[in-house]
Amino acid sequence: MANFLLRRALLDAVRVPVCSRASSSSVGELAKIGNREWVGYGFNGQPNYVDRPDFPMPAVRFRADTPDIKVLREKEKGDWRKLTLEEKKALYRASFCQTFAEFQAPTGEWKGVLGWSLAVASLAIWIYMGMKIFVYSPLPESLSEENQKAQLRRMLDLKVNPIDGLASKWDYENNRWK
Amino acid sequence: MLKSASGALVNVLRKSLVPAARISAVPLRRSHGGPVESDEEFDCRYEQFFNRKDIDGWEIRKGMNDLCGMDLVPDPKIIKAALHACRRVNDYALAVRFIEACKDKCGNKVNEIYPYIIQEIKPTLSELGIETPEELGYDKPELALENVYDM
Numbered sequence: 167m168a169n170f171l172l173r174r175a176l177l178d179a180v181r182v183p184v185c186s187r188a189s190s191s192s193v194g195e196l197a198k199i200g201n202r203e204w205v206g207y208g209f210n211g212q213p214n215y216v217d218r219p220d221f222p223m224p225a226v227r228f229r230a231d232t233p234d235i236k237v238l239r240e241k242e243k244g245d246w247r248k249l250t251l252e253e254k255k256a257l258y259r260a261s262f263c264q265t266f267a268e269f270q271a272p273t274g275e276w277k278g279v280l281g282w283s284l285a286v287a288s289l290a291i292w293i294y295m296g297m298k299i300f301v302y303s304p305l306p307e308s309l310s311e312e313n314q315k316a317q318l319r320r321m322l323d324l325k326v327n328p329i330d331g332l333a334s335k336w337d338y339e340n341n342r343w344k
Numbered sequence: 345m346l347k348s349a350s351g352a353l354v355n356v357l358r359k360s361l362v363p364a365a366r367i368s369a370v371p372l373r374r375s376h377g378g379p380v381e382s383d384e385e386f387d388c389r390y391e392q393f394f395n396r397k398d399i400d401g402w403e404i405r406k407g408m409n410d411l412c413g414m415d416l417v418p419d420p421k422i423i424k425a426a427l428h429a430c431r432r433v434n435d436y437a438l439a440v441r442f443i444e445a446c447k448d449k450c451g452n453k454v455n456e457i458y459p460y461i462i463q464e465i466k467p468t469l470s471e472l473g474i475e476t477p478e479e480l481g482y483d484k485p486e487l488a489l490e491n492v493y494d495m
Contacts, residue, residue: 205401205402205405206401206402206405206406206409207402207405207406207409209409219412219445219448220412220413221409221412221413222408222409222412222441222442222444222445222448223405223408223409223438223441223442223445239434242434242435242436243434245473246431246436246472246473246474247472247473248473249436249473251475251479251480254436254440254475254480255480257436257437258436258437258440258441258480258482260437261435261437261438261441262437262441263489264487264489265444265477265482265485265486266444266445266447266448266477266482267477267482267483267484267485267486268485268486268487268488268489270448271485
């Protein structure tokens with residue numbers, strides 16, 4: 167009995183519920199593709215279409231089978247040298263949405279991204295200026311040059327750090343820096 | 345009891361680890377320390393895969409997508425076999441798309457490798473009546489997509 171229970175537990179742990187996945191999602195995907203032909207294994211196993219350079223053959227044909235495409239497909243079964251260039255292009259566009267050159271073409275989106283990033287960053291400068299004008303009080307008096315000099319003079323008078331610091335660099339006999 | 349339980353465990357593990365059937369496009373062994381497939385063997389394997397008489401569009405796409413996911417440019421003889429396979433299943437678009445994909449695989453050496461590929465597969469192209477992407481005007485963007493937000 168314990169043996170049986172152990173086996174059931176192990177099987178339940180490793181088994182993927184295949185039927186439940188297939189019935190729930192695949193039917194929904196199939197409804198989405200309409201009467202497009204499902205011709206291959208999608209990059210995630212679903213009948214979907216994306217132009218990707220690393221997965222160039224999508225699972226479904228891009229266009230649904232219209233009567234004129236069906237005529238072309240019949241013609242495609244014959245000699246390809248007898249097809250005109252327009253028919254070949256129509257066949258390509260029936261299977262695929264964009265060519266490699268098209269889906270890899272630069273979109274120019276980076277210009278907008280860069281522009282808006284700089285615009286938003288500059289907003290921070292406007293906020294800082296607003297704070298400076300309307301919020302912050304003026305800087306304290308002790309930050310003026312005169313006060314800073316007086317502060318330094320006082321530190322020298324107190325002999326701050328006389329061994330290897332500030333006061334060690336001051337010549338007290340001649341009243342200047344060493 | 346413990347012995348029988350461990351025996352069952354071994355059976356379950358063996359069933360889950362050893363695949364039931366082998367698929368031809370997948371190498372036999374993916375563990376380290378095994379036999380290493382040489383480039384020639386790889387080319388022959390894919391050439392034979394595309395040369396199968398009963399190949400269907402599903403398998404061709406699978407083989408092409410696998411090749412495009414690898415760090416390599418397919419050998420011209422693989423491309424030729426793939427073009428013949430496209431001819432057998434009557435899919436012109438697939439043939440052009442595969443040449444485009446191979447061009448994309450050349451990366452930044454496209455000016456060195458792609459002319460060589462075209463030169464090698466040229467007889468097959470004219471035999472089957474396949475145009476290169478350049479002859480179809482697909483080396484430059486031809487159509488623009490309508491923005492989905494404007495539809």
